[in-house]
Structures are given as C-alpha cells and as structure tokens.
Amino acid sequence: MTWVLANIGQIGDLTLDHVLLSIPPILLGFLLAVPIGWLAHRYRVSRGVLLTVCGLLYTIPSLALIVAMPTVLGTRILNPANLIVTLTIYAVALMVRTATDAFDAVSGDVTQSATAVGFGAWRRFWQVQLPLAGPVLLAGLRVVSTSTVSLVTLGALVGMSGLGYFFTNGYQRNFATEILVGIIGTILIAVVFDVLLVLAGRILLPWARVDAAARRNARTARTKAVAA
Amino acid sequence: MIRFDAVSKKFPDGTLAVADFSLTIPSRTTTVLVGSSGSGKTTLLRMINRMVDPTSGSISIDGDDISTLEPVKLRRRIGYVMQNSGLLPHRTVADNIATVPLLSGVKRAQARAEALTLMDTVGLDRALADRYPSQLSGGQQQRVGVARGLAIDPNILLMDEPFGAVDPLVRSELQQELVRIQKDLAKTIVFVTHDIDEAFLLGDQVVLLRTGGQIAQVGSPAEILADPADDFVNTFIGADRGRRALRIEEVSGRQVVVDGTGRLAGILNEGTHT
Ligand SMILES: Nc1ncnc2c1ncn2[C@@H]1O[C@H](COP(=O)(O)OP(=O)(O)OP(=O)(O)O)[C@@H](O)[C@H]1O
Ligand SMILES: [Mg+2]
Numbered sequence: 001m002t003w004v005l006a007n008i009g010q011i012g013d014l015t016l017d018h019v020l021l022s023i024p025p026i027l028l029g030f031l032l033a034v035p036i037g038w039l040a041h042r043y044r045v046s047r048g049v050l051l052t053v054c055g056l057l058y059t060i061p062s063l064a065l066i067v068a069m070p071t072v073l074g075t076r077i078l079n080p081a082n083l084i085v086t087l088t089i090y091a092v093a094l095m096v097r098t099a100t101d102a103f104d105a106v107s108g109d110v111t112q113s114a115t116a117v118g119f120g121a122w123r124r125f126w127q128v129q130l131p132l133a134g135p136v137l138l139a140g141l142r143v144v145s146t147s148t149v150s151l152v153t154l155g156a157l158v159g160m161s162g163l164g165y166f167f168t169n170g171y172q173r174n175f176a177t178e179i180l181v182g183i184i185g186t187i188l189i190a191v192v193f194d195v196l197l198v199l200a201g202r203i204l205l206p207w208a209r210v211d212a213a214a215r216r217n218a219r220t221a222r223t224k225a226v227a228a
Numbered sequence: 229m230i231r232f233d234a235v236s237k238k239f240p241d242g243t244l245a246v247a248d249f250s251l252t253i254p255s256r257t258t259t260v261l262v263g264s265s266g267s268g269k270t271t272l273l274r275m276i277n278r279m280v281d282p283t284s285g286s287i288s289i290d291g292d293d294i295s296t297l298e299p300v301k302l303r304r305r306i307g308y309v310m311q312n313s314g315l316l317p318h319r320t321v322a323d324n325i326a327t328v329p330l331l332s333g334v335k336r337a338q339a340r341a342e343a344l345t346l347m348d349t350v351g352l353d354r355a356l357a358d359r360y361p362s363q364l365s366g367g368q369q370q371r372v373g374v375a376r377g378l379a380i381d382p383n384i385l386l387m388d389e390p391f392g393a394v395d396p397l398v399r400s401e402l403q404q405e406l407v408r409i410q411k412d413l414a415k416t417i418v419f420v421t422h423d424i425d426e427a428f429l430l431g432d433q434v435v436l437l438r439t440g441g442q443i444a445q446v447g448s449p450a451e452i453l454a455d456p457a458d459d460f461v462n463t464f465i466g467a468d469r470g471r472r473a474l475r476i477e478e479v480s481g482r483q484v485v486v487d488g489t490g491r492l493a494g495i496l497n498e499g500t501h502t
Pocket of ligand 2: 269270271388
C-alpha cells in the first residue's frame, strides 16, 4: 500500500497511457470490421475469403506482429503506432465474424419490407440494417474492448508505456505488489470501458431491451402453455 | 388503373412463377388475387412496385409503363402491407407509420401529427404511439402496418395476406375495418389471400389463380358464385362440397339456413331488407 501511495503519480500516468493506447485500436477495429462484415454478409463470394483471412490474422503471434511492425510500416521502434496498428489488426480479426453474424441476423422480412416502402440501398443500410445489427455488434465490441485493453500490456515488452510496465518491472524486481497493481489497473480499465459501452447501448438502442423482454415473455408463455 | 400485359416471370433458378398473365385492375376498387400456395400471387403483387421485374411483358399504372419509372420513387407512392406487418422493430409505432413521409422529406412534427390521425383511422389507441412493435399484439401490429401503408395517401395499396397471421376473430375485425376504410378512401387496392371467404368479402373483382399465375376465373364474387368456370373453381370456392348451396329448413318454428352438407349457416330474417 505504501508503494502504491508513493508511486501514485506514475500509476496515474501509466493508466492514462494505457487508456489512450486502448481507444484507437477499439474504434478503428470497429469502424473497419463493420463494412468488411457487411461485405461478407452481402456477397457470397467475398464471405469465405474475408472470414478465412480474418481467422488467419488472429493466429499470428501478437509479439511477432508488434516486432515486425517497424519494418512493415517504416516507423521507429518506440512509435506507439506499432502497437496501435497491431491491436487494430487483432480487433478487426475478432470483430469481422461478429459483424457478419450481426448483419445476417437482421430479419429478411424487415429488410424486404423496408425496400417495399421505398428505402433506397444507402438509407436502408444506415436506417434499418445497421441499427438492427446493433445489439450483436455491441456484443462483439465488448469482447474487442476487453481483449484490446488486456493486449495493450504486451506493449511493455517492446518498451511501450501502459500498465504492462508494472508486469515487466515487477517481474524483474521480483516485487508482487507492483505486478498486482498492474493486473488490477488493467481489469479496472476493462470494466470501465465495458460499462461505458453498455450504457451507450442503452442510449443508442433503447428498443433492444424492449424487444428482448418481449421475446422472453413469448418464450415463458410458450413454456407455460406446453407445461399446462 | 393497373394493367398487366402478357407478363411472365421466370426466376433465375428456372421457376416459372407467372406465365403470360394479362389483367386490368380498375381504379378505386378492390381486386383480390386468390389462389393456393405457390400460385404466384406475391410475385404478381411485387411486380407492381418493382420489387420483382417481369421477364417479359409489361405493366402500366394509369398508362405509364412502370419499367420506365425509378423503383424507389415508385415504391414511395404505393402503399405496401404484408403478413407479419414487416414493421421496423427499432422504431416506435408513430415513427413506423411516418416512415414513408419521413423518407419523402416531410417534417418530423407534421409526420407525427399525421401518424396520430392515421392511428384513429385504423382504430388504434393513440396511447400506443410511443410503443415499439414488439409491445403490441399481432392484430395491433397489422393495424399499424395498414396505417403505414396509408401514410402519404397513396392511390394504390398493395396488401399481401395482411391478416393471415392473426386469429379468426381479430381477422374478421380487421376485414370489417378495411371495408369501412375503403368505403371512405376508395383506394385502388390489390389484395392477396388464399382464403376464398376473405376474397369474396373484400373483393369488387376477384381473380382466381392456378399454379403459374394462370387465371382460372375473373369476376365479381356474385359472378363467380353464380357461374363457376370449371371444376377447379368449383372446388376452390367450396361449391362442390355443397358449402355454398344454401337452403331453408324449419327448426322449432324458425326458419334457418343450412348448407349442402346440412350444417347450419345462419338464420333467415324475413321481411328485413338490409
Ligand atoms: N425469389 C425467388 N426465387 C425463385 N423462385 C421463387 C422466388 N420467389 C418465388 N418463387 C417461386 O415462384 C412461385 C410463386 O411464388 P409466390 O411467392 O408468388 O407464390 P404465392 O402465391 O404468393 O404463395 P403463398 O400463398 O405461399 O405466399 C413459387 O413456386 C415459388 O417457389
Ligand atoms: Mg405469397
């Protein structure tokens, strides 16, 4: 505890760095995965290729990817872009399949009827398909967010800032408290991000809870009817 | 007036859904397309708003060949109601009804006010305006579907088995409501069903279809009942089972009407002309 108080400034700085390194890959990953997922959903031919490529991306060892980045991007070794690009690739790889599923799950009846009443393709995407894919997209985004926050700790292995520094430093000094602070801090960031995402979902997708409740009621009613 | 002129539709997989179909649908009346499953009713209906384009032949609305019209614009001026309502689950009842006006650039406040008026028209309590579709009963959802179809006051209303998924009591209520609305609004309604009773109740003109969109008979309900074209029509309208052949019998001093199978069809009200 004394160590924590003595180092509170550093803890704060590293936490902030950790947050700042986490946000870009989450956002970029989401923004890239949604259109790719839509393409995979829309066009049969692209589906197999896109989903396979994303599956393979995920199997590349993360450390190898970070280390290779300066060569690939032509950046300096300590440039945060290396970590951000790497984690964005992971985020996309994780998110594309969910995004595809999210668009697949939008009821064909609803899309058809939207077309029938005069939505053009563009407005149909923004006003019908994207919002209806929302709940599944959000579920995917929560996984990506948590996984990204935890992967940012890897940055410490290549000299990047963030709470991962406490892992490497604590390990070298054989000092458990420091490692523990790193772990708890990372978990806290992940939880805060998750809560924020859930809240955003409540605000942006108010109908989703109503819908889920209606489905639950219908299910209980059916079960009761069967039981009776 | 909607005209089908030698229209055929062959789907890419080779299914010939409609073959050489010609029909004139008069304005401001209800035409019902009735036939068993797979007879091409939905395909015919969807050709009117260009959800499906014919392989050959042409369709015109008031003399304009629709293949020259822009599909999205065409759809916005034709009301469309389908089974399971096809409502947008993420929009409230009022917003669902206002869908087409909003797409066409009507201001939000005005669109909402019009939506509330339409709720009255179709017999929906205004208190439901801010609910989501999943919070309504099936019958209420269908009413919202009809209200949405009526927004922007289209001349043409296409209805694809709109009452197919609700229970018989609610269905009959909705049918009566549609009869009432049509009396006031006099739209050109094209209505698809496989229920012959519904067809006879709603249709000014009834089109009986066989597989492949082949017309078995066209006429008013009375004409079809009085003079079924062939055995297929006879079977379809239930005349062969004597269901339509009513006769009067006397039971405990009252005159009742029974059908050919001896089942009770109703009571004879003598002297009253309705
Ligand atoms: N997109 C499609 N691709 C291939 N075949 C189709 C397609 N849509 C319809 N069909 C076929 O065309 C025929 C007519 O279908 P349609 O949906 O018009 O029938 P329907 O009379 O509306 O039937 P139902 O009463 O079951 O709704 C059927 O054999 C159907 O399988
Ligand atoms: Mg159909």
